[in-house]
Amino acid sequence: SESVETGLSPLSPSPVILTQDELKKIAAYKAVEYVESGMVIGLGTGSTAKHAVDRIGELLRQGKLKNIIGIPTSKKTHEQALSLGIPLSDLDSYPNIDLAIDGADEVDPHLNLVKGRGGSLLREKMIEGACKKFVVIVDETKMVKYIGGSGLAMPVEIVPFCWKFTAKRLQELFGYAGCVAKLRTKGSNGKESGGEPFVTDNGNYIVDLYFKRDMGDLKAASDAILRLAGVVEHGMFLDMATTVIVAGELGVTIKNK
Numbered sequence: 179s180e181s182v183e184t185g186l187s188p189l190s191p192s193p194v195i196l197t198q199d200e201l202k203k204i205a206a207y208k209a210v211e212y213v214e215s216g217m218v219i220g221l222g223t224g225s226t227a228k229h230a231v232d233r234i235g236e237l238l239r240q241g242k243l244k245n246i247i248g249i250p251t252s253k254k255t256h257e258q259a260l261s262l263g264i265p266l267s268d269l270d271s272y273p274n275i276d277l278a279i280d281g282a283d284e285v286d287p288h289l290n291l292v293k294g295r296g297g298s299l300l301r302e303k304m305i306e307g308a309c310k311k312f313v314v315i316v317d318e319t320k321m322v323k324y325i326g327g328s329g330l331a332m333p334v335e336i337v338p339f340c341w342k343f344t345a346k347r348l349q350e351l352f353g354y355a356g357c358v359a360k361l362r363t364k365g366s367n368g369k370e371s372g373g374e375p376f377v378t379d380n381g382n383y384i385v386d387l388y389f390k391r392d393m394g395d396l397k398a399a400s401d402a403i404l405r406l407a408g409v410v411e412h413g414m415f416l417d418m419a420t421t422v423i424v425a426g427e428l429g430v431t432i433k434n435k
């Protein structure tokens with residue numbers, strides 16, 4: 179189902195052109211409306227999720243939310259949430275999470291996602307896979323016709339051992355879709371290669387896959403990637419999002435699975 183809230187949010191009472199960051203904030207604040215006192219909340223990573231974590235911290239401070247436990251999806255979010263005084267725990271202690279809120283790099287018409295440009299895909303997938311509700315927050319630039327369609331990276335976390343071998347295997351797997359595999363380097367955020375490898379929170383590397391064409395059957399693609407020894411996890415989040423909140427110039431669209 180899909181509902182559209184036209185008219186601009188209270189954050190932007192007049193029809194001005196909003197920046198991408200303002201749109202991210204609108205989506206994030208809308209998602210935090212789903213948070214209730216007493217919930218265990220998966221806290222996402224990235225510039226959009228950061229707004230949601232800030233907002234949860236603010237509502238806790240104001241006493242409007244109580245007894246929240248946050249499960250952070252990265253070291254960075256862990257630090258942010260700590261600095262805001264949000265009580266934190268982990269999946270070992272809370273294997274059933276009520277709700278997670280996180281951004282995404284791509285959202286397709288079936289609400290499949292690409293995540294991990296920030297490099298936190300493994301912890302995100304573990305935590306968001308353990309949630310009753312997974313609310314994704316994006317600005318409208320993240321909507322794509324098909325996964326890989328933005329021309330930006332689809333990240334795969336791999337072990338550092340013989341990474342070139344694994345990167346080559348990944349590229350070969352998707353030769354039919356014109357795939358190019360590049361090791362992510364520090365500071366490159368998937369845009370450059372060369373230089374020191376980017377290292378994930380789990381001590382692994384990331385290979386970014388770029389597709390010239392639609393890779394087709396996503397489930398088959400996912401299975402093939404995960405069958406490769408050396409691969410830890412990939413950034414396609416298939417059939418995981420329960421709600422996607424899209425903020426655009428004309429308002430907020432809420433898409434439910």
Ligand code: 5RP
Nearest residue numbers: 224225226281293294296298
């Ligand atoms: C991090 C992620 C992020 O959610 C994704 O990259 C979107 O980031 P941003 O909100 O900064 O655009 O998956 O691993």
